[in-house]
Amino acid sequence: MTDTTAATRRPETLERVVIRFAGDSGDGMQLVGDRFTDVSAAFGNDLATLPNYPAEIRAPAGTIAGVSSFQVHIADFDIVTPGDVPNLLVAMNPAALKANLADLPPGASIIANTDAFETRNLEKAGYQANPLEDDTLAAYTVYPVPMTSMTVEATKGTGAKPRDAERSKNFFALGLISWMYTRPIAGIVTWIDEKYAKNAVVHDANLAALKAGYHFGETAEIFETPFEVAPAALPPGRYRNISGNVALAYGLIAAGQQSKLPILYASYPITPASDILHELSKHKNFGVRTMQAEDEIAAISVAIGGAFAGQLGVTATSGPGVDLKAEALGLAISLELPLILVDVQRGGPSTGLPTKTEQADLLLAMYGRHGEAPLPIVAAYSPSHCFDAAFEGARIALKYRTPVIVLTDGYLANGSEPWLFPDVDQLADISVPFTTELNHLNEDGSTEFWPYVRDETTLARPWAIPGTPGLMHRIGGIEKEDGTGNVNYDPANHELMVHLRAQKIAGIAADIPPVEVDDPTGDAELLVLGWGSTWGAIKAAARRVRANGRSVATANLVHLNPFPTNLGDVVGRYRKVLIPEMNLGQLSKLVRAEFLVDAKSLTKVQGLPFRAAEIEAKILEMIDG
Amino acid sequence: MAEPVALTKKDFTSDQEVRWCPGCGDYSVLTALQLMMPELGVRPENTVFVSGIGCSSRFPYYMNTYGIHSIHGRAPAFATGVAVARPDLDVWVVTGDGDGLSIGGNHLIHALRRNVNFTILLFNNQIYGLTKGQYSPTSEIGKVTKSSPFGSLDYPFNPISVAIGAEATFVARTHDLDRKHMQEVFRRAHEHKGAAFVEIYQNCNVFNDGAFDHITSKDKRADMLVNLRHGEPVRFGAEQEFGVRLNEYGEAVVVNVADVGVDALLVHDEARHDPTVAFALSRLAETPTSPTPMGVLRAVTRPTYEAEVQSQLGAAQANRGPGDLRALLESGGVWDVA
Ligand SMILES: Cc1ncc(C[n+]2csc(CCOP(=O)(O)OP(=O)(O)O)c2C)c(N)n1
Ligand code: SF4
Ligand SMILES: [Mg+2]
Numbered sequence: 001m002t003d004t005t006a007a008t009r010r011p012e013t014l015e016r017v018v019i020r021f022a023g024d025s026g027d028g029m030q031l032v033g034d035r036f037t038d039v040s041a042a043f044g045n046d047l048a049t050l051p052n053y054p055a056e057i058r059a060p061a062g063t064i065a066g067v068s069s070f071q072v073h074i075a076d077f078d079i080v081t082p083g084d085v086p087n088l089l090v091a092m093n094p095a096a097l098k099a100n101l102a103d104l105p106p107g108a109s110i111i112a113n114t115d116a117f118e119t120r121n122l123e124k125a126g127y128q129a130n131p132l133e134d135d136t137l138a139a140y141t142v143y144p145v146p147m148t149s150m151t152v153e154a155t156k157g158t159g160a161k162p163r164d165a166e167r168s169k170n171f172f173a174l175g176l177i178s179w180m181y182t183r184p185i186a187g188i189v190t191w192i193d194e195k196y197a198k199n200a201v202v203h204d205a206n207l208a209a210l211k212a213g214y215h216f217g218e219t220a221e222i223f224e225t226p227f228e229v230a231p232a233a234l235p236p237g238r239y240r241n242i243s244g245n246v247a248l249a250y251g252l253i254a255a256g257q258q259s260k261l262p263i264l265y266a267s268y269p270i271t272p273a274s275d276i277l278h279e280l281s282k283h284k285n286f287g288v289r290t291m292q293a294e295d296e297i298a299a300i301s302v303a304i305g306g307a308f309a310g311q312l313g314v315t316a317t318s319g320p321g322v323d324l325k326a327e328a329l330g331l332a333i334s335l336e337l338p339l340i341l342v343d344v345q346r347g348g349p350s351t352g353l354p355t356k357t358e359q360a361d362l363l364l365a366m367y368g369r370h371g372e373a374p375l376p377i378v379a380a381y382s383p384s385h386c387f388d389a390a391f392e393g394a395r396i397a398l399k400y401r402t403p404v405i406v407l408t409d410g411y412l413a414n415g416s417e418p419w420l421f422p423d424v425d426q427l428a429d430i431s432v433p434f435t436t437e438l439n440h441l442n443e444d445g446s447t448e449f450w451p452y453v454r455d456e457t458t459l460a461r462p463w464a465i466p467g468t469p470g471l472m473h474r475i476g477g478i479e480k481e482d483g484t485g486n487v488n489y490d491p492a493n494h495e496l497m498v499h500l501r502a503q504k505i506a507g508i509a510a511d512i513p514p515v516e517v518d519d520p521t522g523d524a525e526l527l528v529l530g531w532g533s534t535w536g537a538i539k540a541a542a543r544r545v546r547a548n549g550r551s552v553a554t555a556n557l558v559h560l561n562p563f564p565t566n567l568g569d570v571v572g573r574y575r576k577v578l579i580p581e582m583n584l585g586q587l588s589k590l591v592r593a594e595f596l597v598d599a600k601s602l603t604k605v606q607g608l609p610f611r612a613a614e615i616e617a618k619i620l621e622m623i624d625g
Numbered sequence: 626m627a628e629p630v631a632l633t634k635k636d637f638t639s640d641q642e643v644r645w646c647p648g649c650g651d652y653s654v655l656t657a658l659q660l661m662m663p664e665l666g667v668r669p670e671n672t673v674f675v676s677g678i679g680c681s682s683r684f685p686y687y688m689n690t691y692g693i694h695s696i697h698g699r700a701p702a703f704a705t706g707v708a709v710a711r712p713d714l715d716v717w718v719v720t721g722d723g724d725g726l727s728i729g730g731n732h733l734i735h736a737l738r739r740n741v742n743f744t745i746l747l748f749n750n751q752i753y754g755l756t757k758g759q760y761s762p763t764s765e766i767g768k769v770t771k772s773s774p775f776g777s778l779d780y781p782f783n784p785i786s787v788a789i790g791a792e793a794t795f796v797a798r799t800h801d802l803d804r805k806h807m808q809e810v811f812r813r814a815h816e817h818k819g820a821a822f823v824e825i826y827q828n829c830n831v832f833n834d835g836a837f838d839h840i841t842s843k844d845k846r847a848d849m850l851v852n853l854r855h856g857e858p859v860r861f862g863a864e865q866e867f868g869v870r871l872n873e874y875g876e877a878v879v880v881n882v883a884d885v886g887v888d889a890l891l892v893h894d895e896a897r898h899d900p901t902v903a904f905a906l907s908r909l910a911e912t913p914t915s916p917t918p919m920g921v922l923r924a925v926t927r928p929t930y931e932a933e934v935q936s937q938l939g940a941a942q943a944n945r946g947p948g949d950l951r952a953l954l955e956s957g958g959v960w961d962v963a
Binding site for chain 2: 287
C-alpha cells in the first residue's frame, strides 16, 4: 500500500489528552488500557491511569452493570491525576456509551463500535433508539467504526473461528487509538509475541486486529489528523511504569533487603489487595516467604509469629480483613513486635464496593481496636509512592517494635504512573540489631533478661529471638509488668504501661519529616490539606486556581499517626483550612480535635477519586466566601 | 566450648508462680512435660511454646523456653508463623477444647492439613474453665452448665475424629492421670515430622470434676482404656479378654476375644496411609464412658509445610540467583529521561 494519506496528514500537537476505553467486562478493556499505558510510558509521556471495573467477574454481557473501563491521561508535562473528563471515549457497545456519556464534556470525541449497536444490545443498555442515529450525541464528534466486523475480516486466514476472532476487537481498537495518538506499536507487537507465544491462533488474530486497526486509522478518511502528545520534560533519570500494588510489593522487598531480614508475608485473598500477594509470591529468590492463610486472622497471626521468630512479618488486606485483624493487631501492640499491615482501602461498609476506591478506613486504622491501642499510620499518595510508604512503614515498625498500618486505596493500587525509581545504593539501611545480651542487673549482682526494658530514646523494647541462649522469655496479651514483662494486674502498672505505649508512638513524631506546605506566593489564606490519593486532585486543582491568579496553599500528610510536629502550626497559620476526603470527614475530625481549628470538609463517597474540578470549585467558593 | 551439661526439669521450669486451681489436671501435664523435655535432647532456647487463651493456655508462662500467650483460638496460626520463619526451632502449641475446637477450629484444621511441623497439645476438659464453666464443643449433649441450665443442645466434637478428618498425619490421645503414658505419647508426637495432634483428657476439678472418671480412674482403666500398640491386635481388659474388630461395615466394635478368636481382631497399624481404619477406631467410644482408644491412632509421613516452603525458596534461588533489587526495579521496561 502506498501511503500518501499519512504524509499529508501531519499530526496535530496536544499538551495532554484523556482517553477512556469502555466496553463489556469480557471485552478486554483493562488489557487495552494497560498496553496503551505502557507504550505511552515508553514514549516518554507522563501519565496517570484509572481502571474501573465491576466486582462481578462476568456481570451479564451487554448491560450497564457489566461495563468495564480504563481511563488514561497522557501529557507532555508532569501530571498528577488520571484526568477529570475524557476527551475521547472508545465505546465498544451501547452500555459502555450509556454508562460513560455523562462524564463527557461537550465537544469530546466518541469512537463507537457500530457492530455492537444492534437491537438486543441497545435494549440491554436501555436505549429505545440507536443513539448513533438520533441526536443523542449531537454535542460530540462521533466516529462510527464497525470494529467487530472489520476484526473478523482482518483475522481471516489466522485460523480463528469467527466467534473467537471477534474477541480480538479490543486489539483493533488499540491499533486505531495508537494511530490516532501516534504511538509506535512495536512495543505492543513484542508484547503480543511474548504473551501468546504458546497459542499461534490467538497470537495471529490479535496481531492482525492490531494492525488492521492501525491501518484503518491511516487510510480511512474519517479522522482528520492524528494527534501527538510529546514526551514530558520529567526530571532526568531512569523511569519505569508502575502500579500501586506492585510498587508496594517492591517497597516491601526493598525493606527486607535494607533490613537484612527475610519477609514473611501472609494474607488472604481480597480485592483490591490480592495483587500484592501475587506479586510477592513471584519473588521467592529474595527470601520472601508468602503464605495464603485460611483467613485474615490467621494471616496476621502468622506474620506476628514470624516477627517473634525474627523476620519481617507483613500482611495486607482491605477493609473487611482489617476488621478481622483487629484483635491480633492489639496483641502485636501489646507484644511490641514489628509488623506491617497494609490496608488497600475500598468502598465500605461490609462488602461495600470491592473494586472501587474510598478512604474511609482512617479512623478504623486509628481507633479500630479495644483498649488504648495506638499505632503509627503511613499513607501512600500516588501509585509509585506506595513503594516509599511500604518502606517507611517497615522502618518505623522495626525501629519502634510496633505494628504499623500502611494505607493505600483501590485507585492507587490499580492506577499506574511513570516512576523515577530510586537508586538502590541510596536506600536507607533500616536494619535493627537483635538483642543477645542479658539486660538487667539485679541488686545481688546477678543479671537477667527482661523483655520490656526500653531504649531511652525510642522506648522500643529489645527484640530477642528464639535460638538466643539465656534470653528465653514468654510474652502475651495480658498486661505486663514494666521491665520484667511478667503478668501483672496492678492498677498503677497498667496506667504506666498504657502511657508508655502511647508515648512510644507519639515520640515517633520526632523521627518523621515536617509536613511541607506548597504556598508559592506566600499570601494564601486557604490551606488545602490532604492525605492519600486525593493528593493528585488537590495538586491539579491548586494549579488551576493559581493559573487564574488566585492564591492557595496545599499540604499532604504521609504520616497520619503521629502527625508531623509542625502540623498544628501549619493549620493554625491559615485563615481557612479545607480537607477533601473520600469519606465523610475523617481526617478533618482528627485535625479539628487535635488542633481546635475550624477545618472544613469536602467529601466524596462514590467509589471514584475526586476530580480536580470538584476541588477547584470548592477552593474558589472558600476563597471568595 | 565445654560439653553442654545434661539438662534437668529445672532448666525447663520458669520462675513464674503456677496459678491453676489446686488439683487441676493441668499441673500433671506440666510436670510430665517438664520432666520429659530434658530427655528429648532439646535446648530451652530452641524451644517455643505458643498458646491461645484459656486455663490451659497459661502453660507457656511456666516453661523456661521462648513462648507466646496469644489470643483466643489462634495459637496454631501464630505457631505456623514461627515454624515457617524458623524451621530450626522446636515448636509446641497448647490449646483447650474451647480454644482449639470452638473459636480456633478453623486454624486447627488448616494447621493439621498443612502438616506444619509442630506438636499440638489439646487439653480437653470438656468445659470452658477460664470463663468459669460454660459447656464446650466437646461437652456431652444435655450438659447442665451456667449457660445451659436446661442442658446443652449442641452435639459434641470428637477431637480425634476431627483431627483425622482434617488430614492430620499424627493423632494420639492420652490422659492426665498417667504420667508415663503422657510422656510416651508426647515423645512420639515430638519425634513426628509434621503436625502432631495430641488430645489430653484433663480434669477440671472446679467446673467439670470427674468428667473422665468412667474410664481413667484406677479401677476402670483396664476395662475402659484401649491401649493401642502398633503391629499388635487391639486388646484390653484385665485379662486381655476384650478386643476390637472391624465389622462388615468397617466400623470398630468391641468383642469378647473368647467369642471371635485372636485372629479376628484388628491389628493396629498406625502407619496405614488411608485414614479409614484410624477414623473407625476414633468412633469406638461416642463419649468417654465406654472403652476408649488411647495412644497413637495414626502416624504417617507427609512432607512438612515449612520444608516445602524452604524448598521453593531454595529452588527459586537456585534458578534465578539471590534477589537483585536493582534488577527487580528495572524489570518490565525502563526508559531514560535526559
Ligand atoms: C475473643 C475472645 N472471646 C472470648 C474470650 C473468653 N474466653 C477466654 S478462655 C475461653 C474458653 C476457654 O476454654 P478452653 O479453651 O476449653 O480452655 P480451658 O480454660 O478449659 O483450659 C473463653 C470463652 C476471649 N478471651 N477472647
Ligand atoms: S478452672 Fe478448671 S481447668 Fe481452670 S485451672 Fe481451675 S481446675 Fe484447672
Ligand atoms: Mg476447656
